[in-house]
Amino acid sequence: MGPPDPSVPQDTPDALPSLKKTEITQSVPNRSSNKKRDVRAREQLVEVVMEELGVPALFCAKSAVLACYANARTSGLVVEMGATYTSVTSVHEGYAFAYPKSQVTLFGGRDLDAFLKQKLAPQMATSFEQRAAATSMDKEMAKRTRHTWSYVVEAKESGLCRVADGPFDEVQNAQLPLINYELPDKTVVSMGTERFSVAEHYFSRDSGPNAVVNSGTADTEAKSSSITAGPGMRLPELICETGGLTTATELRKELFQNIVLTGGSSCFENMATRIEREVVTTLSNISLPLVGSSTNSVSSAGFTNSLRVKVVAAHAQERRVGAFLGGSILASLGSFHEMWMSKAEYAEHGAALIHKKCP
Template sequence: MYCGDDVSSVVVDIGSYHTRAGYSGEDCPRSVIPSYVGLYDSQGEDVEMIDAGAVSQSRRRLITGSAELAFKRDAMEIQPLLQGDGIPNFDYLEDILRKSLIDGLMINPKETPMLFTEPPIHNKEARLRLTEFMFEKFQAPAIFIGKAPVYAAFSCGRSTAIVIDSGHRSTTATPVHEGFALQKCIIKHDIGGQYLTQQLQQVLEKERKIEIAPRYSFKKKLYNNNGTEGFDIMRLDTAGVHPSYANWCKEELVRDVKEEVLYVNEDPIDERSMETIRSTQYELPDGTQVTLQSERVALTEKLFLPNDKLASGGFTGIHHMVVESIGRADIDIRRDLFQNIVLAGGNTLFKGYLERLQRQVPEISPQNVKVKVVSGGGGGSGSTSGSERRFSSWVGGSILSSLGSFQQMWMSRQEFEEHGAIMIERKCP
């Protein structure tokens, strides 16, 4: 047991797009970095190997962090932290945690208890490996691992709720009852922010024939022509850029466009009605003007009225996920779940998302239940604050780990040495 009212701890939320870290008791994480690493061959400099800490003969180098990844290096490959099964690459995780905890928060991991979030679907192998990793590699004094939707519910003061968490790669519907994620009721579909980004990128590149020029591929030069100022665009040589880095940088630009101009129509909308949508313009970094009209709602409409390809995979819409997941829960708690639908994750931040769900869930719900949708992270109904939903799992973990009553819940290093990693299954069910 590791306890004490004055325990200073940190919260780490490892997502498929960002890794967030910060101090328990604070409102938002202080460190937010990409859940990606860059791999490249250094030229003539002594570098450390990823795993051994010795000078590498192959001079293969790993870098992390937003600023570092934004700097183009020849043949630098971009790799995601999380693998297809949701288990992190632990070589990459070590560097990302060092960047977040030591460089970002400036803490000593050997002296700081750490609370981690994990996906809602229980993965024993993943949590055992994380437990071993933190105690053996970082010499952590204590850790705790809990389900992200449970924390998201806590972030808005609820111990019972159904949490719709839509992030970069996937969307899950998770009923939470008295602080526990109901495993048999969880529904997951691999549709999230990345899907919409890629769909928009396809519209721009293939349908509109627009060249998406990453920031590293050009240089702006200011000119003044008889008092008229502007920029000339000079294209740069990109022959040495690795395809994975080029794709990652393009997705970053398209993601910005997506977040700026797309929204969810509050009512279902057909193709004819989409023609009445007001057009908007977006200027890419190289000055290219992008005009979007029907696409502003057509892409997000797939979240509620999926196309044939999505439907063939079993996805019938976010509102159907809510009702189906609640229907799998015990009948005695369904009313409470309908009244506490919590939104979490960056992909729920589109304007109109909350309102659309609030309108469509009652249409397919039992007539005698009240439906209420709220924003995770402490927001109420109708709240659109980005930090509230984007960081809701982190915020809930921050609240929980700062409570005096929680301090006896930590799994200590002594317990790990006596019982092994399997103890995490007892301490963090």
């Protein structure tokens, strides 16, 4: 028998999860969801990690909280713009609030990918027809289509797609100059309004990019169910609504001064600037309740208009892995060893202890 293949992971002590303390990130459950189901799902996760993987200690952290830590903050309105969902969560002193709407879900980055794919499909199809014979290249065509689809996603993330400075209308900007972009497989696509229309879904009241895709193709009816069913709220409005649920004036000021962007879809060029501008505009047109009563909305108009808004956006590479960076920072703290849920504690108290150790 020859030496082991170095490309295949070996069962060395460094590779065995049973010898490693494990930190897991979780999204903040929406209070309007099934609470019992969420609680049970979390406990089942603990059971699997402790019993089947045999880790010596476990800690579960909220991704929104970790995103704050990654940006050197303990409080803020965290806007997570990921692949499968977009959410807004209030975080104060390392604790993620679970208001009825403290986490509101929109579409995700994959829905934007599908939208861009549909917009560029005619150009891609033409390119394939020119380069392959229909009779003998069916399998190769399918393979090439799949790879070119991943290249389209790369084009979206390369900086070619960006956020417009203000509201963007495709019809009014139909004469926008085309920019050619060569994908790694040598397919050349021309992008005009598509450069701005992809990210504009975050700022429009439509049903999201998935609605546009579903209206044009029958095979995408089963796409992500995270899209709002009808005309929804714009992302800046969701940010204002989530921050507005906090009626304590000083806390609200702190939240709006620390709007933290994280996730791959937040990396569109000009995203932070546009969100900050739109949130300021939205706040100037609404009134948020003050402490003690939701009926004080009219009298709070002056306070709302005086709110200082600041969007915190790290470098794009850091925003992509914000939760991971925050988890690394948390785990490196000297006092973190007291926060672990050990295997002995699990054996004594069961999986339900995770709710107390990791609220």
